[in-house]
Amino acid sequence: MTVVTVLIRSELLDRGCLNAESAVFTLRTFSFSSHILPFSAFLTDNFGRRHNYLRISLTEKCNLRCQYCMPEEGVKLTPRGQLLSTTELLTLARLFVREGVDKIRLTGGEPLIRPDVVHIIAELKKLEGLKTVAVTTNAINLARLLPKLKEAGLDLINISLDSLVPAKFEFIVRRKGFHKVMEGIDKAIELGYNPVKINCVVMRGFNEDELLDFVALTENKPVEVRFIEYMPFDGNKWNFKKMVSYQEMLDGIRQRWPNMEKLEGAHMDTAKTFRIPNFKGQVGFITSMSDHFCGSCNRLRITADGNLKVCLFGNSEVSLRDIMRSGASDEELLHIIGAAVGRKKKQHAGMFSISQMKNRPMILIGGFLKTSGCKTRSKKPNCDHRNLCYGHLVKTSGFPLFYKQLVGINAPSTAHTVRHCHSKSPTPISPSVQLTHTDDQGRASMVDVGGKAPTRRSASASARVLLGSTVFPLLRDNQLAKGDALVVAQLAGIMAAKQTSNLIPLCHPLPLDHVSVTFQLQEQHHAAVVTATCRTTNRTGVEMEALTAATVAALALYDMCKAASHDIIITDVKLLSKTGGKREFYRDPEEEDRKVQSERSE
Structure with missing residues (x-):
């Protein structure tokens, strides 16, 4: 291990990560092996969170119809030509891994219904620097496919299961298949996956009476049952009264097992984990609603149709698919990704605000219930500030003001910005703002670019x-x-x-x-x-x-x-x-x- 002091001319300035006044030279000390570089600025937000975990949706399709995930009437699927191809998906994965992502989780819909899922996992495992490939599945097809998935290199498995009662399972997911799911869990244990994580969305009036039965699974099986607070998404008829909070769940379980002890977790863990002495498995709680973990969020999502979401509960998306298909270079794509990551908020909105916010149904988001990290922007009547408004900008201390706004850095107080919104009271135009194609007398004039360097x-x-x-x-x-x-x-x-x-x-x-x-x-x-x-x-x-x-x-x-x-x-x-x-x-x-x-x- 070598300690090196590096004098950096901060290109972070060009990426909107520093104020112009402070970004001349920066002295930093890194401890690293010769092959390790500082984490990518493109994947680091303004709060210092490093996004080394990427969730990629392989498909919008699913062979179940879970009530908390999909509207009862179903969803309109994106035409096939507008979904990411396998080549595009792997291209994005390579780009993110090159910038520091070391864990990729494949989600859906249901990822195991994609015909080339084994091939995708095998190709991902070839990426240098990628440590973990995981999958979140409903396990209907898991037992049949798992030997090939393991051979391809699949490292971790999360299985969705919301009831241990077959009839109730069918009611919640609106399909049969309980015994296939249990077979998939047993197959994963047989092939050495430890722990096998079981995700259970807890809903009052549906399955909160089964908490103790789920915990009992951990006595003899190397599984981690993760109880997830019910979250609001489009069409799932979320209601606060249906949500069972983490504290309520914990209190109920401790009445039966008072000696259940909390385990120390890693900084980036989403679940609060516990273990009952002498049990083979453990129990986790994902508390996105009652006790968010936005401050340690390290996750980004790519939907099946190629949109980048920096927050599960944010409705702002950037189409990486369209940018790639327009012929953009990797560097251009990275600037767009960096700008999106830079706009990520400190935390998501509260549960009641989220429930009123327009967002995709969960099945179309492409990431199952495991992350938070931004707060939806407020919307004035007739003006959508999630998208940047048209604006004319003036020079401010040698730094592009528009790019500052793009990545969410506060502009200097001397800066002038003109926004042309649809709101009734637009911001007044500052007298100091001038159009670039006019001279001092307001006459049309071509801009002199002779002094600029070609780029x-x-x-x-x-x-x-x-x-x-x-x-x-x-x-x-x-x-x-x-x-x-x-x-x-x-x-x-x-x-x-x-x-x-x-x-x-x-x-x-x-x-x-x-x-x-x-x-x-x-x-x-x-x-x-x-x-x-x-x-x-x-x-x-x-x-x-x-x-x-x-x-x-x-x-x-x-x-x-x-x-x-x-x-x-x-x-x-x-x-x-x-x-x-x-x-x-x-x-x-x-x-x-x-x-x-x-x-x-x-």
């Missing part, structure tokens, strides 16, 4: 084309009279990006390193979403090239489809990201379903 820059933009029920199937099936509309629109967008300086008067002509234009077809809304990404190595950015490409691609799509219908709407043209310049930028994807429904109703 690698990229930008992504999108536009939505609402095609309607008549045109959409024709486009999808390539049956339009004019031919392959998507190919034509793609070429139009690429050509437009190259001609941006000829179309927008004050834009600098730029040599483009790369232009990509992609389409996502949304069958539910009969819409096509255009995403354009441009890259250059130059003194100025390419956000106008990306916006022009997305807009012209949408217009070309309109032109190709208008013979079939003129009831086509181009909407939501917006900049998604801008990296490589002085002012980094990223806007969270908006809630598409909500927006489309709102547009349809107007």
Whole structure:
């Protein structure tokens, strides 16, 4: 082990982790082996929490219908093409592991119904630096698959089981399968998993009378029964009266086993663990509602459709899938991930606030009931501050103010920010704010970039084309009279990006390193979403090239489809990201379903 004092020019400044005034040089001392580096700044939030644990949802599908997890009417599954492919999933896993993640848990839905789950585990185990691959399962298929899973390298197993009474089990999960679950537990013990963790969501009026029976399992089996406080998610009809608190559970168990003793846990543990003397197993309590553990949260989630969630109870998400499919580099992807982690709050909201908050049903979140870590932002009427508002920014002490806002650092008091929200009383515009393309007299003027150093820059933009029920199937099936509309629109967008300086008067002509234009077809809304990404190595950015490409691609799509219908709407043209310049930028994807429904109703 070597102790080294390192003089660092803090690139954390560029990532929004330090104030400009304090980030000239930083002297730090590290104790490390030669192959160990300091933990990634991209996965460290503003409260110093290091996120070395990633939960990846393999699928939204499940072979059970648990009452606390899924609405009674079910959920609408994401189309297959919008889910992460195996290649994309493994690409993200490699990126996170490279930055310091050493534990990955595979979740669902039900992860063991994914056909290539064994292959995914085997590939994950090849990643250097990844210590643990775990799975959370309902165990319906576990006994059959476990020998292959173990051979592939599966390290840990968590099994969901909410009742030891077969009839009650079927009532809670709305399916048969109790004996398969018990068989799966026994198989895991037989193959040497110790402990086998059993997750039990405790709900008053359902299963709180079985607490002692579950604890009794730990007498002769090397299992850890983990009692989980009932949590609110969309559609699960959460009610405070149904929640049995940790203290109530603990008091009831200690009436039967007063000598139950608390065990010392690791700092990052989510469960408070206890053991009864001479019992083979142990008991844990996950207290997300009554006694949160946000201060030690080290977990991030990737949903099956590729969204990054930094908090189980937060409704803000970032689509890593869309960013990857736009052709972004690993470095660009890391900046987006770092910005999302930087926005993570100190703790989640209280249980009553969470119960009123719009969030996914738990089955679509892709991580079962084991973490907290952020507090939902308040929402003013008619203004959604979970997404960054449009703004003009001024220079502040040599540091990009917008990026400070993005990662949640307080800006200096001298900074001026203009927000254009939908609220009735927008923030007044400061007299000191000036547009960049005007001179001191307010006349149009091209920005002088001669003094800037060339850097690698990229930008992504999108536009939505609402095609309607008549045109959409024709486009999808390539049956339009004019031919392959998507190919034509793609070429139009690429050509437009190259001609941006000829179309927008004050834009600098730029040599483009790369232009990509992609389409996502949304069958539910009969819409096509255009995403354009441009890259250059130059003194100025390419956000106008990306916006022009997305807009012209949408217009070309309109032109190709208008013979079939003129009831086509181009909407939501917006900049998604801008990296490589002085002012980094990223806007969270908006809630598409909500927006489309709102547009349809107007």
